[in-house]
Amino acid sequence: MSKLLIVGTVAFDAIETPFGKTDKILGGAATYIGLSASQFNIDSAVVSVVGEDFPQDYLDLLKDRNIDISGTEIVKGGKTFFWSGKYHNDLNSRDTLDTQLNVLADFQPVVPEDFKSPDIVMLGNLHPLVQLSVLEQLERPKLVVLDTMNFWMDNTWDDLMKVIAKVDALTINDEEARQLTNEYSLVKAARKIAELGPKYVVIKKGEHGALLFHDEQIFFAPALPLEEVFDPTGAGDTFAGGFTGYLAYTGDISFGNMKNAVIYGSNLASFCVEKFGTERMQELTKEEVNQRLQEFRALTQFEINLT
């Protein structure tokens, strides 16, 4: 079976949307990536860190999905990374209310022996030096995908450039792509990002879908039009989990197959936003995913003849 190595936060989130608010619930980039990728029959592992306050139930939830968490350190006496945010009425923007790094502040990732030669690596949003440190522990994988965000552009630019130079693909949202390149046009932004290293660039536009760029080729996957988006938290990470999970499962990293991976990412993300936090992803079945794939087909495929 193909091996997918996931690096990222496993955390507590407290979320407020126009539809309600939660106490501390299970969150974190690696959690969403792992749950999403677990829809595929692959071997995956999460390298992360939590505090002693982190419920065993949450860890079991990942384990039960065949995710290796031997590389998820539990720091004695430590407190788990906590993020709290409030979404605006349109759900397209949010304010961060609180960020407590806790055990994340001193995180030294250790990749388990079994995953030192993974097929695919998904470096979830984290300090670029932590992402780099993971890469240094590995045999060169088939594909390394990096996710990042504006915080690291603002605060650790040089380190970010170092890790970007070493990866094959970058997933990033539209505003962040613009910030990274100082280009408004996403076509130009993607080209500039490719010059920094990644041969593949995925620009996530939230409810407006996702674009995949490679050389002069472009592919677009829409977001599924939903009656209601309940909570966008984790949608981007769920997308990344679907993208890399599908690539690991198929073992095919051609551009043609990456199109499919982008569709799978969008598919899984469309479920994530239907309930608070990871709730929807926990109950999601393969039948639902396959059913929705048909909806994506109906939404995008056409038979046209030249006039």
Next chain:
Amino acid sequence: MSKLLIVGTVAFDAIETPFGKTDKILGGAATYIGLSASQFNIDSAVVSVVGEDFPQDYLDLLKDRNIDISGTEIVKGGKTFFWSGKYHNDLNSRDTLDTQLNVLADFQPVVPEDFKSPDIVMLGNLHPLVQLSVLEQLERPKLVVLDTMNFWMDNTWDDLMKVIAKVDALTINDEEARQLTNEYSLVKAARKIAELGPKYVVIKKGEHGALLFHDEQIFFAPALPLEEVFDPTGAGDTFAGGFTGYLAYTGDISFGNMKNAVIYGSNLASFCVEKFGTERMQELTKEEVNQRLQEFRALTQFEINLT
């Protein structure tokens, strides 16, 4: 040959974008719709009104594309409708600097005899009572498509409801769909619009593409990712011209063929924005349109197998 009747403004525009500004140039909804639809081998006519100040060259430009302008009245001593606007830096929003209704204020549309039994009718953005008056002069066409905007919602709500109730399809932009229905979710908005009359609803999202709704079916066409959008003026009307032109040309108003029509609309609109005003549409060739259709295919089509 199929007949397409187009109603809308033929006008002067003065446009300012971050890339430059124009003096009074050829503009108007019916102009863009007509130029776009003229890519197809159909009979089309434009019902509109201009003043005596309107250059014969501009009228010839439409005539030369086999557009019947016998229903475009030239008002002696009258002045042509004039609109002037300035786009913001992101080109997604604009300020109207000046609107001079002129001959449009007393416009009484008269449909030429030859076009009283058209196959398809495209009612471009105009006073709803003018749109209604056109419908009253016609044998029931196969398909009537209406375009409108927020101005008519703000000022002539009841009249707008009357014409909406009589049409088969509505094309409208996302913000206006939300204003019309008081629903943020475009899925809900489309459903509410269908309850007002139109069985088909096209929601235009500018650079984020267009959604086609019919019963519980949804189709999505992306906008082509462009390096630079030069001037968005007329893109929505060009979309409408491609949509209705293709439907008239094929004579097939099934949902499956409407998907193709939406792709053609997006295709033609992607050219419109590349230069100021109608400039790009005037020089556009069938070869370019067919070439870009391949780009739309590459952008959206995928071959996926269930996992």
